[in-house]
Amino acid sequence: MDYVLLKNLIKEMNLEEVYLSDDADKVKINTTEISRPGLQMAGYYQKFVPDRVQIIGSAEWHYLRDMDDDMRYRSLDKFLSYPIPVVVVARNHDVFPELLELARKHGRTVLRGKKSTSMLINDLVINLGLWMAPAVTMHGVMLDVFGIGVLITGKSGVGKSETALDLITRGCRLVADDMVEIMRVEDTLRGTCPELIRYFLEIRGVGILDIERLYGVGAVKQFDYIDMVVELEAWEKGKEYDRMGLEEDTIEILGINLPKVTIPVKPGRNIAMIVEVAAKNNRQKRLGYNAAKELDERVKRSIEDRKKAHSTGSKPD
The missing domain is CATH 3.40.1390.20 (HprK N-terminal domain-like)
Incomplete structure (x- = not known):
């Protein structure tokens, strides 16, 4: 406005x-x-x-x-x-x-x-x-995952709310379910929930849950700043999914690029645990450490060492 x-x-x-x-x-x-x-x-x-x-x-x-x-x-x-x-x-x-x-x-x-x-x-x-900040409303779930603001998106029925509930039981905090109001504040994105549905979570087969009453005020948060986006999608057989994480995907919201992780969903996968790990990995990247790049560098150094050892006839360490 x-x-x-x-x-x-x-x-x-x-x-x-x-x-x-x-x-x-x-x-x-x-x-x-x-x-x-x-x-x-x-x-x-x-x-x-x-x-x-x-x-x-x-x-x-x-x-x-x-x-x-x-x-x-x-x-x-x-x-x-x-x-x-x-x-x-x-x-x-x-x-x-x-x-x-x-x-x-x-x-x-x-x-x-x-x-x-x-x-x-x-x-x-x-x-x-x-x-007066630029704003947009997106379909999804938002949580504070141990200090990282995570926006979970995906098609209806893919398991966003169930994942959120699992994360809440792990100690994370719910910001919004179903509708996430996002506004740009300078160079950051601030997410919150419409007051009418604030702190309510819909679980198919159970109904509407009041997270604040069920888990206490420590399980909810009125707003948070979005640090990353996690997109849940149904697992597609034959589709190639990123296994290394060397190439980082991004998504633009209100002119700001955010890191984006796509997680395929299928029976047996612990999606909440994967989202939690993705959030912690994102925090490590922000602090300057990238596990995928570190492993890639180690592999490259190992190959170089083997080439040098082969050329000199000595054994690599």
Whole structure:
């Protein structure tokens, strides 16, 4: 979504409603940038961007407090005449009577927060960034597999949820089943579950399971960052499957390439254990160690040693 409704921001941030404009429910915030209008209070408007959330921090508040009443009125009158979406007073400072009067005059919403200016700005940037991040919904299951965010995909009925349940009994944590909401946050992908079905898992033949109630809060997680994708597919006789892992497959989601592992499913294979090992192997690769490449190098060195020994007539070690 490329905007955030002001009413949702107020609800999420738990901000005090000092004055709500008549159109507050319809006001849209279109940027994650935040402004502290100290220069505007002093009369400089050449580089002013009015469509941002405007924060009156401690410095701006004290500057306004030290003005005489007439100057403060004129300064705020000009400031609020611009089409700003909202003014937020930080540190629970008192709201100047002039600010309240002029907010009514120009139809501007005024809110107040208890946190320090820097913490308030940080929270606003994070929340606005999440709401306005590019997003997509994918069919699959997502888990935290011992610190690795794993998105499990595959056709319906291949065993994604059953694999997830097995992993949960091993100590992994469920993030989402069936529908995974993915959003891009800078250069990472953040996965979560729609609130309506959060922490529920469907197992064919059993029904719907509430994982949080069955296994406790330690078995679930509200969101996680996706580190890899595991695709489950029915085993196809005659199909060549990767046995070494020298060539790494990837998948693109919202412009970001993630490592992808394809696991063939057939009776007798412990898929949950394989997914767990794949996740731990992925972590080793991220730390700089690749078992497949290490074995390949050893084999190459062994062949070279044998060639040298053959040419000199000596026995290889």
